[in-house]
Amino acid sequence: MEIVLNDGTNIIKRGSLAQVVADNLGANSIGGFVESFVANYLCNTCLTSRTDFQRCNVADNCQMRNRENYEEHLQLLTEDPQSVPLHGIKCACPLNQSRYFNITTKHSPDIMHDILEGLGKMECKLVLSQLIFQDKLFSIDILNARITNFDYGFEDVKNKPSTINCGTLHITDSNLKNSASQMWCLLRFLPLLIGDKVPRNHAHWQLLLKLRQIMDIVFAREITEGMCHYLKYLIKDYHFLFQNLFLDINLIPKHHFIIHYPNALMEVGPIINCWSMRFEAKHYFGKLIAGVVCNFKDICYTIAERHQIQQCHEWHSTKMQEYFAKKFSAVKVFETECKDLILEKFPGLFEQGEIYFTAKASIYGTEYRAGMIVVTDMFNNLPLFGEIQSIFIFGDTPYIFGEMLDTHHFDEHYHSYVCAKPQRAILFFVKQINLKDFHPLYVCSSYEESQDRTKYTLKNAIN
Incomplete structure (x- = not known):
C-alpha cells in the first residue's frame, strides 16, 4: 500500500494476515473444520477426540494440529471424502494460501x-x-x-x-x-x-x-x-x-x-x-434494524445502507477528545486540599492561581465520578486503591484527585480485596494514563455481619 505523507513523500507499506477473530463456529468454518460440536474431532487446535478430552486437562498431553498433519488430513480427504470423522477436517482453508499465515498456528479463543x-x-x-x-x-x-x-x-x-x-x-x-x-x-x-x-x-x-x-x-x-x-x-x-x-x-x-x-x-x-463481545456489539445495530424495517426483498442492502449513514454521521459529528465534562467550577489553588501536590507538580503555578475542577468527567471514553475507586499502583502484590474526590483540569489535561485507602488483604472466600480508610489522609493526584488499571470500581459491600471494612472486586488481574 502506498501512503502519501504531509510533506509529499511517498512510502510503501506491506502487510500480511496475522490473526483471525471469530467465535467457535466461525473459526471452525473458516479453518475448514467440522462445524458440529458433537463431532468426534471438534477442536480446531488439537486432535483430541471427544472421548479423550474427558481425561485430558492440559494442552501438553494433546496432539496439536500443525501444518504437516493438516496437509496429511487434506490429502486423506481427497482420497476418501468419507474420512472427515477421522480428523475433523472437511475442506481446505483458503487463508493458508498466505505466505505467513496458517490456520493451525493462529488460535482464535472465544x-x-x-x-x-x-x-x-x-x-x-x-x-x-x-x-x-x-x-x-x-x-x-x-x-x-x-x-x-x-x-x-x-x-x-x-x-x-x-x-x-x-x-x-x-x-x-x-x-x-x-x-x-x-x-x-x-x-x-x-x-x-x-x-x-x-x-x-x-x-x-x-x-x-x-x-x-x-x-x-x-x-x-x-x-x-x-x-x-x-x-x-x-x-x-x-x-x-x-x-x-x-x-x-x-x-x-x-x-x-x-x-x-x-x-x-x-x-x-x-x-x-x-474476543467476540466487540463484534457482537457491532452486529447489534444490524439486528435491531432487521427487526423494525419492513423490507423483505433485500434486507442486507437496507442494513448496509443504514449502517453507512450512521457511521458517516458519527465520524462527522464527534471528535476524539481527551476528556469531556459538562460542568466546571473554578477554585483558587490555596483553597484546594491538594495545594501542596499541585504546586509541586506545577512549579509555575501560584497559590493565588485559578484552576478548574469537576465532579465527573469522561476521559478517553471512560467516565470517572467522585466516589468511584481507582487502582493507582501495586505494592507487595496488592493493588493500592484510591477514592476519587474530583477531577482537576490543567490546560487541556485532566488529573484525577482523591484519597488513598489501606489495602489490608485479599479475601479468597469473597474474591475481593478488603480495604479501609487510613487514620491519616493520604492524597493522590494522577493522570489516567498513570493508573495501574483504567477501569473505575464502585464501593461494594458484602452481606456479612461485620461492615467496618469495604471489599473491592477487580474486573481482571493486574500486574
Whole structure:
C-alpha cells in the first residue's frame, strides 16, 4: 500500500494476515473444520477426540494440529471424502494460501462464548442448585432479592443480572436467561451477594472461585509469562475439581477449549483483545434494524445502507477528545486540599492561581465520578486503591484527585480485596494514563455481619 505523507513523500507499506477473530463456529468454518460440536474431532487446535478430552486437562498431553498433519488430513480427504470423522477436517482453508499465515498456528479463543455463555452459566446453575436445594444454605427468594437490591454502581448497573427462576436451576442445560455482559457482572459479584451464607472452604464454592481465578487472567489486559503458566495449572485443578464434584456430568467441549488458553496467551497476548463481545456489539445495530424495517426483498442492502449513514454521521459529528465534562467550577489553588501536590507538580503555578475542577468527567471514553475507586499502583502484590474526590483540569489535561485507602488483604472466600480508610489522609493526584488499571470500581459491600471494612472486586488481574 502506498501512503502519501504531509510533506509529499511517498512510502510503501506491506502487510500480511496475522490473526483471525471469530467465535467457535466461525473459526471452525473458516479453518475448514467440522462445524458440529458433537463431532468426534471438534477442536480446531488439537486432535483430541471427544472421548479423550474427558481425561485430558492440559494442552501438553494433546496432539496439536500443525501444518504437516493438516496437509496429511487434506490429502486423506481427497482420497476418501468419507474420512472427515477421522480428523475433523472437511475442506481446505483458503487463508493458508498466505505466505505467513496458517490456520493451525493462529488460535482464535472465544472467551465470551466459552466462559460467559458457557462454563459460567453451567457452573452457576450447578453450584447454586447444590447450595440451595441440597445444602439448603439459603433460599432462591433470598438470592433473587439480593440480585435485585444489590448496589452494582454506575458502571455495572446497566449489566444488572436478571433474577433466577427456581425451575431454571432444575433443568440440565446451561441457560440462565442472562446475556454475556450480565453473566460477567453476576460472576464478579456473586461472592459478595451470597458469600456470607456459604461456609468457608465449601467444595462447590471453591469450584466457583476457581473459575473466577481463571477469569481474572483470561480477561486481563496485560499478561506475563508467569500468569500463563499459572493459568495452565488453574485449569487443570478446575477440571479435576469439577469431575470429582459432579461424577455424573461429563465435561463439555468448552471445558476442553479453555485448556488451550495458556498457549494462546503466549502466542497472541491478551485474548480479551480478540474476543467476540466487540463484534457482537457491532452486529447489534444490524439486528435491531432487521427487526423494525419492513423490507423483505433485500434486507442486507437496507442494513448496509443504514449502517453507512450512521457511521458517516458519527465520524462527522464527534471528535476524539481527551476528556469531556459538562460542568466546571473554578477554585483558587490555596483553597484546594491538594495545594501542596499541585504546586509541586506545577512549579509555575501560584497559590493565588485559578484552576478548574469537576465532579465527573469522561476521559478517553471512560467516565470517572467522585466516589468511584481507582487502582493507582501495586505494592507487595496488592493493588493500592484510591477514592476519587474530583477531577482537576490543567490546560487541556485532566488529573484525577482523591484519597488513598489501606489495602489490608485479599479475601479468597469473597474474591475481593478488603480495604479501609487510613487514620491519616493520604492524597493522590494522577493522570489516567498513570493508573495501574483504567477501569473505575464502585464501593461494594458484602452481606456479612461485620461492615467496618469495604471489599473491592477487580474486573481482571493486574500486574
